[in-house]
Amino acid sequence: MESKLVKYPVPTEYQSEQGKLNILGFWIFIAAEIALFATLFAVYGVLHPRTANGPSGAEIFVIKDVVIQTLLLLTSSFTAGLVIHQMRQGSVKGLVTWFVITLLLGGGFLFMEIREFIHYVEVGAALQVSAFTSSLLTTLGTHGAHVTLGLIWGICLIIQMLQRGITPKTASKVHIWGIYWHFLDVVWIFIFTFIYVGGLI
Amino acid sequence: MDIKWDKILVTGDPLILASQIAIVLTMIGIVVGLTYFKKWGYLWREWLTSVDHKRIGIMYMIMGVLMFFRGGVDGLMMKAQTAVPENTFLDAQHYNEVFTTHGVIMILFMAMPMLIGIMNIVVPLQIGARDVAFPQMNLLSFWLTFAGALLFNISFVVGGSPDAGWTSYFPLAGKEFTPGIGNNYYMVAIQIAGFGTLMTGINFIVTILKLRAPGMTLMKMPMFTWTTLITSLIIVIAFPIFTIALLLGALDRIYGAHFFTVSAGGLDMLWANLFWLWAHPEVYIVILPAFGIYSEIVATFTKKRLYGYTSMVLAIVIISVLSMLVWVHHFYTMGVGPAVNSVFSITTAAIAIPTGVKIFNWLFTMRKGRIEFTQPMMWTLAFIPTFTIGGVTGVMLGMAATDFQYHNTLFLVGHFHYALIPGVVYAVFAAIYYWWPKVFGFKLSERIGKWHFWLFNIGFNLTFFPFYLLGLMGAARRMYTYSAESGFFPLYFISAVGAFIMAAGFVAFAYNIYWSTRYAKRTTANDPWGNTRTLEWATATPVPHYNFAVIPEVRDVDAYWDMKKNGDKYLTLEPKDIKPIHLPNNSGQPFYMGMMAFLAGLFLVFELKVLFYIFAALFFAGMIYRSFDYDEGYYVPVEEIIEKERTWRDDSKWKAN
Known part of the structure; x- marks a missing residue:
């Protein structure tokens, strides 16, 4: 049921009925994700002073x-915006270029996060040490797992873009991926503020 | 890791040995039967891979009935154990496992699949849609729920069942006090089923918001559709909380984290809070659709419009908001202090107001109506007084000052059985009797139905009313036995007798399905009850896979009633109006994902982490496969639609040639 590609006024990703449904469905999924991360933050808020015999946040951050992680992820969110901009312009080449850059920045973030986890284990702040380390690593890890999923998903979409070009169906997929990626950025802003900055005060 | 691999099969108990043998024999029977009758291909093509919302709904219902049987047997075992003092039918450990699985199965694998099954069958029809918004994800929801249920159910023969109660309170449920793998099943199996439920919630919100027939504004939606929408909203907000709680519990148990442990700073009350932040809304997730079912049935069988439609909608919205604000009333006695307790007493009492509004609306609907005492209506009539008893005792429990007397006694158990059995089980029975002819083309027997109704109702009240009295006498819940001097014996015995009468009611229900399937009169009339009001009745019986030949237009809350009274172009359709209908293709991907989730979950339960990672990766491979799947579905040809429409449109224009 895909309608014909028209340039304006309806963006390509909203041109098919199923595409519209998918985008709304994904926004509702984001609502569930907000509840999920809100629960993690609440748990962290309760448990972060409970360091038992382990280190506190200020000692290990x-x-x-x-x-650097923050800059990588925030920049990737900006370039993810450029992906959508290129898509609206109808440029597969521009879209794929910025998509690759976005995923590289995301990959850099993930690399830094894995290094961070290794560092925590080395300084004696593994998952099993205290309620604080459990909730810290679980909150960061859940976000990191989401980023990993976003990277694999993004690679799949780049392949589909190269195979099929910008159609209502592929466009709605990229748009949905964009919502997801920006959401992970928003979560990171909360992590940065409440966990890192809050922990260092 | 301290798993004893040579003791992986639970042994030493004749009851469990008998069920292990029964399971093996049943499985052999199913495989042999399917092979002998050459039904494997049929099963795979028509059911396991079907994305048709009605087929998925029926699969949910079959699963729900089986789980009702399993949970019911658990209940009977408990009643047999406590029928006489100092009984030794079950030992303490076995009793703990039985009440744990009874609770989890009845709420998560009986009530939820039953109601989601009914939503699947009815909602797209009620709003005049071809299917749900995401048909393939709908099937995935089913297979994940099924995988979770399967995993949870094998626990009692493989590795041992969870035994810390359906609330699974830490630190008891933690590795320190429950070192076996039983509680791993709880953390993992419910998680898998929960993902399925979350997807169902998203699916129905989008379906109801976006796929309604033209003219059906929000305030013209049938009440069952309204309750499904609000239930789905609660699912989307509440289930992620439990997702995290289960994740943290699994990390504690399997990966040695310290969220809820006594040592290393863990906080056991955190579990209680997270659990009830999900579990209280969960109660409304199962009760709201039931309210919707009763609303439909009351209107149909009193031949009147539902009284107070707007107040009904407001009531469910208010209930959904308040459902998130009462969770502390489950642990007043745990020392949060009088100020906090008072706030939660008030919010709890406040829920009685919208619920009362609904009760009065049903009564006013019946006032001066011509009531037909069919099976669906009888269950509805039985629901109102019994549920009110459950509700009123709930308000008693909700008052923090008095709750200290009732807490953890059988009074509480009496309350929630009086709320959930009339609230959910009666509604499911009513719904099965009501929508059965639409789905299968014949009614269930009213005569056998009466046996079912009276046995079940008498049995239910005999079983659970004594719980109130026992609770007031001081009998604590979850006790596997009691002394003769306690004086509990007569009431416990009456309760046990009631349980077996209730079981006889269930047998009558099963027999009714068997008898009616073989002997009941077949019908292709679109409206077998004659007085139905909503759109699901405005199409052929049994419902064709495309639902509606053309999408009807809606002018009224009671859309089909309005069509019958005032005439409508949908009812006077001609063969030339029919166009090919686009439908999605079947898919094996959801089945594959469900099986991978089951295997990954099984290995995680047994703490075989490498195998878990492999099967989790294979699960995600299913998602990648789906990403590259550009299947565009197919068109139902006009001839096929006309053939089907002839069965109920008796107009001369539809005569063959």
Whole structure:
């Protein structure tokens, strides 16, 4: 049931009925994700002073690395915006270029996060140490797992874009992926503020 | 890791041995039967891979009935054990496992699949849609629910069942106090089923918001559709909380984390809070659709429009908001202090107001109506007084000051059985009797139905009313036995007798299905009850896979009633109006994902982490496969539609040639 490609006024991703349904469905999924991360933040809020015999946040956070992670992820969100912009322009080449850059930035973030986890284990802040380390690593890990999923998903979409070009169906997929990626950025802003900055105060 | 691999099959109990043998024999029977009658291909093509919402709904219902049987047997075992003092039918450990699985199965694998099954069958028809918004995801929801249920159910023969109650309170449920793998099943199996439920919630919100027939504004939606929408909203907000709680519980048990442990800073009350933040809304997730079912049936069988439609809608919206604000009333006695307790007493009492509004609306609908005492209506009539008893005792429990007397006694158990059995089980029975002819083309027997109704009702009240009295006498819940001097014996005995009468009612129900399937009169009339009001009755019986030949237009809350009274172009359709209908193709991907989820879950339960990672990766491979799947579905040809429409449109224009 895909309608013909028209340039304006309806963006390509909204041109098929199923595409519209998918986008709304995904927004509702994001609502569930908000409840999910809100629960994790609440758990962290309760457990973060309970360090038992383990280290506290201020003792293990490496703020320089966290700032690099933040810059990588925030920039990737900006380039993810450019992906959608290129899609609206109808340029597969521009879309794929910015998509690859976005995923590289996301990959860089993930690399830094894995390094961060190794660092925590080395300084004696593994998952099994205290309620604080359990909730810290679970919250960060859940976000990291989402980023990993987003990277694999993004690679699948790049392949489909190269195979099929910009159609209402592929466009709605990329748009949905974009919502997901920006959402992960928003979650990271909360993590940065409440976990890292809050932990260092 | 301290799993004893040589003791992986639970042994030493004659009851469990008998069920292990029964399971093996049943499985051999099914495989042999399917092979002998050459039904494997049929089963795979027509059912296991079907994305048709009605087929998925029926699969949910079959699963729900089986789980009702399993949970019911658990209940009977408990009643047999406590029928006489100092009984040794079950030992303490076995009793703990039985009440745990009884609770989890009845709520999560009986009530939820039953109601979601009914939603699947009815909602797309009620709103005049061809299917749900995401048909393939709908099938995935089913297979994940099924995988979770399967995993949870094998626990009692493989590895041992969870035994810390359906609430699974930490630290008891933690590794320290429950080192076996039983509680891993709880953390993993419910998680898998929960993902399915979350997807169902998203699916129905989009379906109801976006796929309604033209003219059906929100305030013209049938009441069951309204309750499904609000239930789906609660699912989307509440289930992620439980997802996290189960994740943390699994990390504690399997990966040695310290969220709920006594040592290393863990906080056991955190579990209680997270659990009830999900579990209280969960109660409304199962009760709201039931309210919707009763609303449909009351209107149909009193031949009147539902009284107070707007107040009904407001009531369910208010209930859904309040459902999120009462969770602390489950642990007043755990020391949060009088100020907090008072707030939650008030919010709890407030829920009685919208619920009362609904009760009065049903009564006013019946006032001066011509009531037909059919099976669906009888269950509805029985629901109102019994549920009110459950509700009123709930308000008693909700008052923090008095709750200290009732807490953890059988009074509480009496309350929630009085709320959930009339609230959910009666509604499911009513719905099965009501919509059965639409789905299968014949009615269930009224005569056998009366046996079912009276046995079940008398049995139910005999079983659970003594719980109130026992609770007030001081009998604690979850006790596997009691002394003769306690004086509990007569009431416990009456309760046990009631349970077996209730079981006889269930047997009558099963027999009714068998008898009616063989002997009941077949019909192709679109409206077998004669007085129905909503759109699901405005198409052929049994419902064709495309639902409606053309999408009808809606002018009224009682859309089909309005069509019958005032005439409608949908009813006077001609063969030339029919166009090919687009439908999605079947898919094996959801079945594959469900099986991978089951295997990954099984290995995680047994803490075989490498195998778990492999099967989790295979699960995600299913998602990648889906991403590259550009199947565009197919068109139902006009001839096929005309053939089917002839069965109920008796107009001369539809005569063959």
